[in-house]
Amino acid sequence: MFSTRFLCQHCQQPLKLRQSSGTVCSAQEEPGGTEADSGSSTEPEASGGPPAGAPSSPREPTDGRMMQPSAAHFTLVGRFPSKKTLGHIQKTHAHIFDVISDLEGVDRALCTECTDCLLEQLDRQLAQAQLDCQTYRRCLELGPQGSEAEGAALQSELWGLMLEEARLVRELGNLDRSHAKVAAHLTIAQAENAELTQQDAQHVRDLRALQWQQQELSDQLSSLGNQLSYAQLQTRALRATDIFKATFEISEDGPLGVINGFRLGRLPGVPVGWGEINAAWGQAALLLLALSKAVGLQFQRYRLVACGSRSYLKSLTGDGEELPLASEGRDNVFLDNKFDRAMLAFLDCLQQFQQEAGRSGLRVPYTVHAQGGLLGDGVGPTGPYSVRTHLNTEEQWTAALRRMLSNLKSCLAWASQRYCPK
Numbered sequence: 001m002f003s004t005r006f007l008c009q010h011c012q013q014p015l016k017l018r019q020s021s022g023t024v025c026s027a028q029e030e031p032g033g034t035e036a037d038s039g040s041s042t043e044p045e046a047s048g049g050p051p052a053g054a055p056s057s058p059r060e061p062t063d064g065r066m067m068q069p070s071a072a073h074f075t076l077v078g079r080f081p082s083k084k085t086l087g088h089i090q091k092t093h094a095h096i097f098d099v100i101s102d103l104e105g106v107d108r109a110l111c112t113e114c115t116d117c118l119l120e121q122l123d124r125q126l127a128q129a130q131l132d133c134q135t136y137r138r139c140l141e142l143g144p145q146g147s148e149a150e151g152a153a154l155q156s157e158l159w160g161l162m163l164e165e166a167r168l169v170r171e172l173g174n175l176d177r178s179h180a181k182v183a184a185h186l187t188i189a190q191a192e193n194a195e196l197t198q199q200d201a202q203h204v205r206d207l208r209a210l211q212w213q214q215q216e217l218s219d220q221l222s223s224l225g226n227q228l229s230y231a232q233l234q235t236r237a238l239r240a241t242d243i244f245k246a247t248f249e250i251s252e253d254g255p256l257g258v259i260n261g262f263r264l265g266r267l268p269g270v271p272v273g274w275g276e277i278n279a280a281w282g283q284a285a286l287l288l289l290a291l292s293k294a295v296g297l298q299f300q301r302y303r304l305v306a307c308g309s310r311s312y313l314k315s316l317t318g319d320g321e322e323l324p325l326a327s328e329g330r331d332n333v334f335l336d337n338k339f340d341r342a343m344l345a346f347l348d349c350l351q352q353f354q355q356e357a358g359r360s361g362l363r364v365p366y367t368v369h370a371q372g373g374l375l376g377d378g379v380g381p382t383g384p385y386s387v388r389t390h391l392n393t394e395e396q397w398t399a400a401l402r403r404m405l406s407n408l409k410s411c412l413a414w415a416s417q418r419y420c421p422k
């Protein structure tokens, strides 16, 4: 029985040495199991025949060459002399295995299966190497002819590619410069955009203010339009109004002349107050002043000032003496009292107006003698009456004033017809 074990260095299966032939073989070749310590493993096999599964003849590779037996396939270790002791046999087997493992070119002791696999791998590598060798050989044969034309073409293509690269580099530079310009323009445009946005906001605010102002002005315009319409209505109404007839009314109250409700004159039986007489004189002065303005007459020698019951005439010659067209009934009896002179001056102005308006068709019932202070013609009871109070009776004074108001009434009708619309 062997105590020394030999294992395949690839699959670790036990190996057994054929004693008859002195070779190492796989335990798988033995029928009846793989146990190295079993009884069957110790039985020597018949020498001369190949084991089952082992190649029966030398291997024939794919390239057709005969595979010669070599040390990598089987290792011949010699024959064992008969009648050796068991310990000597074991020592010899161990030594043989060591020798096999240390042989140059034989790395490990292998079983038959692993050896077959290894040989197949080596065959495939050899076939591939031969194909590569043939390919390289054809390339060496065809290389110089094909490479010259192809080299020229490749060189030309290389030059073309280099030119293309240079052109693309220049184009890239141009694009970079264009990009920088565009970026600068974009920055400027953004700044302008921001400024325009601010201006737009300011314009919107201004627009709101202007719209508000426009609304206010529109309201004012509407109000003014209403006022204008009202004023135009009033103007039309006033133009349709006879301002002289509406303002002045001259009538008679018996022997007394009346203007705007104020009696002008007094009688022994009709003691009219001097306040009323003065007011009547103020109305008469206002009427004469309005008539003179209507015809555009500027009085000579006197300026008529209508001031109600305190109206007066101011002399335009000399020292500019003011002659009050009013009295309190206590005037002196002398010839040159101012009331008489004022009434004479009034007659002077009335005469100037009658002369001016007479050219335009004015006719008055009584002749005015301004210098003598007389009104009317003829003699006797129908003769002229003086407007003086000096050396005159109240009846004649009142009659003279009544004639004067009659003349003013004719003047009023004439002016109303001439200057006021129908």
Ligand SMILES: [Zn+2]
Pocket (backbone or CB within 6 Å): 008, 009, 010, 011, 012, 013, 110, 111, 112, 113, 114, 115
């Ligand atoms: Zn093996």
